[in-house]
Amino acid sequence: MSPSAAPSKKKVVLVTKFAVRDHEMVPDHVLLTPEEGVEVLKAFNIVAPQLPKIHINDPAAKEIGAKVGDIIKIVRKSTTAKHSVFYRLVID
Amino acid sequence: MTVPKRIGKIRFGLISPQEFRKMSVVKIITADTYDDDGFPIEMGLMDPRLGVIDPGLRCRSCGGRPGECPGHFGHIDLIAPVIHVGFAKLIRKILRAVCRDCSRLMLKENEKNMYLEQIQTLERLGQMTDDTVNKVFSEARKNKTCPYCGAPQQEIKFERPLSYIEAGHKLTASDIRDRFEKAPDDDIQVMGMNPATARPEWMILTVLPVPPVTMRPSITLESGQRSEDDLTHKLVDIIRINQRFQENREAGAPQLIIEDLWELLQYHVTTFLDNTVSGVPPARHRSGRPLKTLSQRLKGKEGRFRGSLSGKRVNFSARTVISPDPNLSIGQVGVPMDIAMELSVPMIANTRNMEIVKTFVRRGPDRHPGVNYVTRPDQRRVKVTDKNCEEVAEQIDIGWKIDRQLADGDIVLFNRQPSLHRMSIMSHRVKVMPYKTFRLNPAVCPPYNADFDGDEMNMHVPQTEEARAEAEILMRVQENILSPRFGGPIIGGIHDYVTGSFLLTHLRKPIDRRGVMELVKKFEFSELPEPEGVVDGKPYWTGKQIFSLILPRGLDLSFKADFCYNCDVCKGEDCENDAYVVIEDGQLIMGTIDAEAVGAFKGKITDRIIKEYSPSVASEFLDRMTLLALRGIMYAGFSFGIDDEDIPAAAAEQIDDTTRTAREKSQQLIEAYNAGELESLPGRTLDETLEMRIMQTLGKARDTAGKIAGQYLGLDNSGVVMAVSGARGSMLNLTQMAACVGQQSVRGERIMRGYAGRTLPHFRRGDLGAEAHGFVESSYKDGLNPTEFFFHAIGGREGLVDTAIRTSQSGYLQRRLVNALQDLEVKYDGTVKETRGMIVQFQYGEDGVDASRRDYASTDNVKRIIKSVLKKKESA
Numbered sequence A: 001m002s003p004s005a006a007p008s009k010k011k012v013v014l015v016t017k018f019a020v021r022d023h024e025m026v027p028d029h030v031l032l033t034p035e036e037g038v039e040v041l042k043a044f045n046i047v048a049p050q051l052p053k054i055h056i057n058d059p060a061a062k063e064i065g066a067k068v069g070d071i072i073k074i075v076r077k078s079t080t081a082k083h084s085v086f087y088r089l090v091i092d
Numbered sequence B: 001m002t003v004p005k006r007i008g009k010i011r012f013g014l015i016s017p018q019e020f021r022k023m024s025v026v027k028i029i030t031a032d033t034y035d036d037d038g039f040p041i042e043m044g045l046m047d048p049r050l051g052v053i054d055p056g057l058r059c060r061s062c063g064g065r066p067g068e069c070p071g072h073f074g075h076i077d078l079i080a081p082v083i084h085v086g087f088a089k090l091i092r093k094i095l096r097a098v099c100r101d102c103s104r105l106m107l108k109e110n111e112k113n114m115y116l117e118q119i120q121t122l123e124r125l126g127q128m129t130d131d132t133v134n135k136v137f138s139e140a141r142k143n144k145t146c147p148y149c150g151a152p153q154q155e156i157k158f159e160r161p162l163s164y165i166e167a168g169h170k171l172t173a174s175d176i177r178d179r180f181e182k183a184p185d186d187d188i189q190v191m192g193m194n195p196a197t198a199r200p201e202w203m204i205l206t207v208l209p210v211p212p213v214t215m216r217p218s219i220t221l222e223s224g225q226r227s228e229d230d231l232t233h234k235l236v237d238i239i240r241i242n243q244r245f246q247e248n249r250e251a252g253a254p255q256l257i258i259e260d261l262w263e264l265l266q267y268h269v270t271t272f273l274d275n276t277v278s279g280v281p282p283a284r285h286r287s288g289r290p291l292k293t294l295s296q297r298l299k300g301k302e303g304r305f306r307g308s309l310s311g312k313r314v315n316f317s318a319r320t321v322i323s324p325d326p327n328l329s330i331g332q333v334g335v336p337m338d339i340a341m342e343l344s345v346p347m348i349a350n351t352r353n354m355e356i357v358k359t360f361v362r363r364g365p366d367r368h369p370g371v372n373y374v375t376r377p378d379q380r381r382v383k384v385t386d387k388n389c390e391e392v393a394e395q396i397d398i399g400w401k402i403d404r405q406l407a408d409g410d411i412v413l414f415n416r417q418p419s420l421h422r423m424s425i426m427s428h429r430v431k432v433m434p435y436k437t438f439r440l441n442p443a444v445c446p447p448y449n450a451d452f453d454g455d456e457m458n459m460h461v462p463q464t465e466e467a468r469a470e471a472e473i474l475m476r477v478q479e480n481i482l483s484p485r486f487g488g489p490i491i492g493g494i495h496d497y498v499t500g501s502f503l504l505t506h507l508r509k510p511i512d513r514r515g516v517m518e519l520v521k522k523f524e525f526s527e528l529p530e531p532e533g534v535v536d537g538k539p540y541w542t543g544k545q546i547f548s549l550i551l552p553r554g555l556d557l558s559f560k561a562d563f564c565y566n567c568d569v570c571k572g573e574d575c576e577n578d579a580y581v582v583i584e585d586g587q588l589i590m591g592t593i594d595a596e597a598v599g600a601f602k603g604k605i606t607d608r609i610i611k612e613y614s615p616s617v618a619s620e621f622l623d624r625m626t627l628l629a630l631r632g633i634m635y636a637g638f639s640f641g642i643d644d645e646d647i648p649a650a651a652a653e654q655i656d657d658t659t660r661t662a663r664e665k666s667q668q669l670i671e672a673y674n675a676g677e678l679e680s681l682p683g684r685t686l687d688e689t690l691e692m693r694i695m696q697t698l699g700k701a702r703d704t705a706g707k708i709a710g711q712y713l714g715l716d717n718s719g720v721v722m723a724v725s726g727a728r729g730s731m732l733n734l735t736q737m738a739a740c741v742g743q744q745s746v747r748g749e750r751i752m753r754g755y756a757g758r759t760l761p762h763f764r765r766g767d768l769g770a771e772a773h774g775f776v777e778s779s780y781k782d783g784l785n786p787t788e789f790f791f792h793a794i795g796g797r798e799g800l801v802d803t804a805i806r807t808s809q810s811g812y813l814q815r816r817l818v819n820a821l822q823d824l825e826v827k828y829d830g831t832v833k834e835t836r837g838m839i840v841q842f843q844y845g846e847d848g849v850d851a852s853r854r855d856y857a858s859t860d861n862v863k864r865i866i867k868s869v870l871k872k873k874e875s876a
Ligand SMILES: [Mg+2]
Pocket: B450, B451, B452, B453, B454, B455
């Protein structure tokens, strides 16, 4: 891990922890409101358990404060479609 | 029919004697099967409670009729326990790991806890516990005295097949069972077993389950005699010995006799389970044929898994060698008459087809297309013969089914293994032909990956309207021209078709009237185009004009040909090599037709026609292209011989110079290296640098040699024509044949293996020179000297080994991938779901694009559309 830009000259802070969402390889995770979640389920005409899953302990899920039963929208970069949207149900 | 049930989970374990008894519907005590009247004997091996196989009877256990009743297990109480062969090795391991006195696993308490924890962690993670469990057994075995009761342990020798000898005494199955019974549950867990579902003593049988009669049906021979299944025979043996054993023991027979009988019982139970145990003579039928017992039913290629579940043999199919026939359409398949007269298509007689049906039947089985069988509405099948065909034809009425022989125009599925993609099975239309092989247009070889060096292919005849409709709509060859893998045409010209198109369309060679007639004789053109010009009062045409005849009207297209030299700046329409193809309104204006235009995997023209017209037009184009190209190559004349690899003496000398200089240069490099003057490249050692520089020098030498040879080999050389047009081979192949084979390599490096410090005894130790490490200076035409030949063999072998390994590895990978993906489906809303409706992808392939339906997102398309719209406006 590389040292972060020191806030002051006296103190050099070593970054031991960083937000995974800041990493360029981690796609955007967006926590949906319950209403938005229902919209998604309606759009695909499915029930929540038919969605792909994400574990509650997943670092990206933790960071956005997801709870079990929430739906997370994941927007990935795609070479052919520019953006590809994916939804995951939070489980434990 | 029973309602299909959903499997919740599968648990593997051992069955306990109690469970065997619980699932048993009857205890079998007598070895007899049927009484004198032919009725099954109660408590015998054919007890009616075990299920039914005779039609008309009902099962005494479930009330089901034959076919409905799945059969029910019975059981035999064994007089003495016997070892289950399948567990012989595991029994040995456990025997050596547990104390002979107190049956505890001989590990200290803390060790047990440690291993147990490891096993539980692995299980939680869903990983294999084998390694840890093996460690437990090997550690426990090391103890010579029991850490719990202090009893000294004896060495246990295992003798094949089933003897466990402890200090000279043979352990009986009872002894072993007693030991295992005493083992505490906690210890069993450390051995990687779950005591609730797998106690070690259950590996020693006291109760033998008797399989239901449904899995060992007896067959009645024509003489009225019953013939029993191999399993039944084996069970009879077991019951007989079991009875004799009991009688002898009750009568207080001497120990020796008891032991013999016990051994015999063990033998019969062993062969009942597996008749191929090494060291156990296989049980044989009276005829001397070894019996097929339980494990033989499952194991191997013909076993239940590989033979009956993963793959089955089917009716209405044929298999034979394939051979080419360019006169067939790509959508046809030539079927030998013998096959056409054996396979059939069902027809149901109705008011409208009655006369047709009767005509078929009247022809009988020997005049194609006739009828082999007719089925009456009451399902009785009547064989049609030469003698009874007239009679049968008169009887035909509405509802009769006739099995009509395969005839021209029938739709069939055609397949070549390995069926790796969906184009490996396509539907073709039948063309019945003489001789014994399937015939197909060589343009459809690429999707099947077929050639004619003895390949065989399979054909299946769909039997229902639904199957025929599916075959016709989804599986026709023309619907599969575009590959879903890369979106381009996978069907197209190969080899001579490419060469032929090239020879026909390259430049503007004049073709006289006679030549033109020869070229178009296979077609029905009503008129010829205007001649290109007149020489000596005689009109002449060009190949480009002839080729334009088979292009659809209105086709606009331009692209670089395969043989374009990739000039730094493409001159486009001004290309002086005739390598830029321009087609306007279905007229080939300029450029040469080669692999890029009509070849398989490339085929720009085919691709354009499918997208702008239809697959049927494209298929027709390919048919005509194959015919015209063949005429083209025949008209030009084409052959390749050893003298096509000849180069002028001057060129040979130049090439010699080149290789000599290269050799000298690498010698200089070596000298510089020895003198310590060689500068190492960044990130490389000195040795690596030297190797790289030598490889570079020699590689360049071959390229130069190739270029020199290339200068003397022009388009008048057949090899060059093939390489340049993309028909077969490359300029590198030609270089190797005519100029210099070049450096041989193993794993991308010069050849270094062999003796200490040298590759062959012909060289000095430490010689780093070109010829000592596999540089082949000769050409194939000149021939290789012995050392060169040897190095060439080394390099060639690596290639063979690589392909052999690659095919087996990719085959396995493919199987696993297909197993994981086979049930996924792209739904109408564009999502990918599996059978339970769980979403796998929200948009198929992230972008929802079907590669075979897209039209490359290039600006060329826009330009072309504008151009054709403007032209339409002009002409209007
Ligand atoms: Mg072959």
